[in-house]
Amino acid sequence: DFGDKPNDGNFCLDGLVYPDRRPHIGLLELKKVIAPIRIESQYLEKGTIKITNLYDFIDLSHVSLFWKLEKEGCIIDQGEIYDLDIVPQQSQTYTLPYILPNTLPNKLQVNTQTRKPWNEFYGRYYLTICCIQKKDTPWAEKGHEITFEQYELPILKESAEITCADTSTSVSTGTSTGTDTDIGTDTAAYTDTDTYIPNIKVEQEGYLITIDGFDFCYVFDVYEGAFVEISKNYVDMIKEPLKFNIWRAPTDNDRNIKHKWMAEGYDRATMRVYDVKITNQTDISVEISVDFSLGGYIKLPILQGKAVWTVDGKGEISLKVNAKVREGLAFLPRFGLQLIMPEDNEEVEYFGYGPHESYIDKHLSVRIGKYLATVDEMFENYLMPQENGSRFGTEWAIISNELGMGLKFTGCPNFSFNAAHYTPEDLTAAEHPHELQKRKETVVNIDYKMSGVGSNSCGPELLEKYRFDEKEFEFKLKFMPVFKEDE
Known part of the structure; x- marks a missing residue:
């Protein structure tokens, strides 16, 4: 900034705390790694856990244990063990007094009207255990x-097979640390096709395909190969055409790999459309297929793919992308769908890891739950603008205005996402926070995958297991306009 040479750039203030002493997310990750107490599950169906005191010289009399049991992000039971009488380097077993609905019938009863399993215990259960300091220090x-x-508890839950399969009617249980429950081969399953779905009207005029439903209107642009209008009850949900995106603003740890990314045009990749056609149409749904590639100018395509968009009479948009990445390229920063939502879409609700940002290699300090935040609160304002604010392992998210009107995204089975007032290109171009020009619109990225952040600024290259280095992949996503009061 001041012409002094040599200099360390922004690394002169790139520690575990910001200059104003606010902790970096990295400090919270470190805190979790070096914690002086270890919590382990023993037999979760009976509530048995083991606590180990990793201190060398003091017992755990200064610590109390809190636990809570949540179903789909809502607390259904909680409690406390006030005295942890564990001497240094020793362990103690405790039993938490929760009761699980783990005695399920072999064959679930089914509601004859909705065809859904008639079982109040059906869902996702998570046990969170915290060690809390008893007094000031x-x-x-x-x-x-x-x-x-x-820990996710061994309870029957709705599987991704039901949520995301196109026509499947099978029911499966999730994995657990206990014994799986056999629900029977003739158990009725609930699928989207078992509910009433209104008719839709599909018209193509020139290069625009218009899909009108009971309370929605979507417009698909054949030239763009994407939706250019999504509205519900005359409320517009997008400001610009949808597009696929592979670019992220380089992080400090991308300082080496970014040169390979930019050399191949990752930062300027746009979509080229080769073929668009309606491949299936009924009274209640329409399917549009798009053959496309992503690449930068004067470069061979980075990837080629086929996107299949399906719209049904409820207004739900299903996306399935099958893509092949060109051989010999560096791993991708990300792949996903980018949406620009209109001004005032400031509320973000989601079920996944939170409350702060997380990545495939950076999510020890977060926990699964239901979170509510603003778009500004989703943003991590690093002193050198860069990729930030992603939420790894998200099952669903709703981006809406203060009245609850917006878009709901459902993973198949999950996704990473961020919502901000800046595009990746905005963050890439700025070298200081004050150079960022905040947009009124909300920029939403729903990612199939994003590469980890690593430590390659002064450490080893990103580990292979954290790279998005798949040469062929399939991305599935469902989304639709919602009014949250109707959810």
Whole structure:
């Protein structure tokens, strides 16, 4: 900034805290790794856990244990163990007094009207255990969380097979640490086709395909190969055409790999459309197929793919992308769908890892739950603008205005996403936070995958298991306009 040479750029203030002493997310990750207490599951169906004191010289009399049991993000039970009488380097087993609905019938009863399993226990259960400081100390106040662990409990849950399959009627159970429950081969399953679906009207005039439903209108542009209008009850949900995106603003740790990305045009990749056609149409649905490629100018395509968009009479848009990445390229930063939503879409609700940002290699300090935030709160304002604010492992998300009108995205089975007032290109171009020009619109990226952030600024290259290096992949997503009061 001041012409002094040599200099470390923004690395002169790239520690575990910001200059104003706010902790970086990296510090929260470190805190979790070096926690002086270890929590382990023993037999979750009976509530049995093991606590190990990793301190060398003090017992755990200064710590109390809190636990809560949540179903789909809502607390259904909670409790406390106030005294942890564990001496240094020793362990103790405890039993948490929750009761699980783990005695399920072999064959679930089914509601004859909705065809859904008539079982109040059906769902996702998570147990979160926290170790809390009992009193004030010079380094932290009473109530400070020292560490936590979270476990998904072995309860029958709705599988991705039901949520995301096109026509499947099978029912499966999730994996668990206990014994799986056999629900029977003739159990009726609930699928989207079992509910009433209104008719739609499809018209093509020139290069525009218009899909009108009971309370929605979508317009698909054949030249763009994407939707250019999505509205419900005359409320517009997008400001610009949808598009696929592979670029992220380079992080500090991308300082080396970004040169390979830019050399191949990742930062300027746009979509080229080769063929668009309606491949299936009924009274209640329409399917549009798009053959496309993504690439930068004067470069061979980075990837080629086929996107199949399906719209049904409820207004739900299903997307399936099958893509092949050109051989010999560096791993991709990301692949996903980018939407520009109109001004005032400031509320973000989601079920996944939170409350702060997380990535495939950076999510030890977050826990699964239902979160509500604003778009500004989703943004992590690094001193060198870069990729930030992603939420890894999200099952669903709703981006809406203050009246609850917006878009709901459902993963198949999950996705990473971020919502901000900046595009990846905005973040790439700026070198300081004050150079960012905040947009009124909300920029939403729903990613099939994003590469990890690693530590390659001064450490090893990103580990292969955290790279998005698939040469062929399939991405599925469902989304639709919603009014949250109707959900």
